[in-house]
Amino acid sequence: MPELPEVETVVRELVDIENKKIKKVQVFNVSSVEMQAKAFVKKLVGKKVLKVGRRGKYVLLYLVDDDIVTVHFRMTGKLVFHLENRDLNYLRVQFDFSDGAHLYFVDIRKFGRIKFWNSNEDILPGLGIEPFNPQQILRALKQFSSKREIKKVLLDQSLLAGIGNIYADEVLFLSGIHPLTPFDQLEEIHMKELSKQIPRVLNKAINRMGTTLSDYRTTKNIGGENQNYLKVYGQKDRPCTKCKRKIEKVVIGGRSSHFCPNCQPF
DNA sequence: AACAGCACCTGTAGGC
DNA sequence: TGCCTACAGGTGCTGT
Numbered sequence: 001m002p003e004l005p006e007v008e009t010v011v012r013e014l015v016d017i018e019n020k021k022i023k024k025v026q027v028f029n030v031s032s033v034e035m036q037a038k039a040f041v042k043k044l045v046g047k048k049v050l051k052v053g054r055r056g057k058y059v060l061l062y063l064v065d066d067d068i069v070t071v072h073f074r075m076t077g078k079l080v081f082h083l084e085n086r087d088l089n090y091l092r093v094q095f096d097f098s099d100g101a102h103l104y105f106v107d108i109r110k111f112g113r114i115k116f117w118n119s120n121e122d123i124l125p126g127l128g129i130e131p132f133n134p135q136q137i138l139r140a141l142k143q144f145s146s147k148r149e150i151k152k153v154l155l156d157q158s159l160l161a162g163i164g165n166i167y168a169d170e171v172l173f174l175s176g177i178h179p180l181t182p183f184d185q186l187e188e189i190h191m192k193e194l195s196k197q198i199p200r201v202l203n204k205a206i207n208r209m210g211t212t213l214s215d216y217r218t219t220k221n222i223g224g225e226n227q228n229y230l231k232v233y234g235q236k237d238r239p240c241t242k243c244k245r246k247i248e249k250v251v252i253g254g255r256s257s258h259f260c261p262n263c264q265p266f
Numbered sequence: 267a268a269c270a271g272c273a274c275c276t277g278t279a280g281g282c
Numbered sequence: 283t284g285c286c287t288a289c290a291g292g293t294g295c296t297g298t
Contacts, residue, residue, distance in 0.1 A: 002291035031274090057292080074292050076276080090276090109275045111292065148269085157293085164291050214278085216291065233291095254271080256289085 002073055004131070004162025005205035006216050006224065007057050010079055013219040014052040014059065020097040021048045029092040032107060034115040043116050044069070044095075056127050056161030066119030071105070076215040077112025080104050084221060108215065131160040131198045138195040141186075150186060151179035151252045163198065166211055166233045169258045171197050173232045178266040179257045180250070204229070232258040 025044050027037040053060040059071040083104045093105040093114060117123045131137055146153055154168040172179050175193040205226040210216060212223030231241050236249040240260040249258050
């Protein structure tokens with residue numbers, strides 16, 4: 001799942017577990033939790049989930065006593081309220097609540113991670129700002145310095161938290177910036193455009209409940225709609241929506257990058 | 267310090 | 283049908 005809009009969609013549905021007490025936790029794949037499974041279970045059982053939130057691509061579960069649990073889906077993780085047959089083989093962690101509700105952490109590739117943080121810990125150190133305020137984004141971009149390609153910079157979670165491969169490509173297309181452009185060669189107008197487009201792209205995707213390409217599903221195990229509105233991601237060889245030129249695909253930092261050679265000149 | 271490369275896993279799609 | 287390779291919404295470690 002993965003990027004900010006998908007995580008935000010899930011978090012909004014997770015209000016259903018707020019104020020519920022965790023009655024039982026079962027860890028079926030030890031590497032899914034960043035702690036000895038036994039200790040992890042002990043930390044959670046009997047605790048109430050006061051609130052659910054999000055930072056970047058992380059789901060946050062605020063527990064009593066100010067302890068926090070973070071969930072990162074990486075590539076294929078998801079949290080669902082009901083376990084379907086097709087997910088049976090990929091159930092990694094199960095949470096049972098005292099009112100009879102369940103929450104299942106399902107993850108085909110086992111990259112996802114669930115972490116317990118004590119109340120005195122500084123959670124998610126080094127994570128960048130939430131990318132919704134254009135002025136704040138512009139400020140962050142202006143004080144950032146790098147010779148790296150803009151595509152790589154957008155994927156850097158320590159600058160802006162939550163942008164992934166799909167939305168980075170979409171943002172660059174709408175901003176008219178070639179993904180290989182060195183960050184330190186961006187002009188003021190480019191920075192302003194990025195600051196404007198980043199929140200727009202993310203908010204639109206949130207309103208469409210995220211982008212479902214293969215694995216991402218909401219807690220109710222249904223997909224989002226944003227995949228039907230992508231301008232460049234996954235659109236290789238298809239005509240650009242603005243100029244009809246063929247969308248191209250290159251590899252940058254090991255990630256596929258889609259762009260229109262006409263609308264995003266190098 | 268920054269960056270490339272690879273590791274972590276499993277499934278799927280496409281070529282032959 | 284079957285085998286093989288490439289690739290997938292992400293990060294984190296290691297070596298240069």
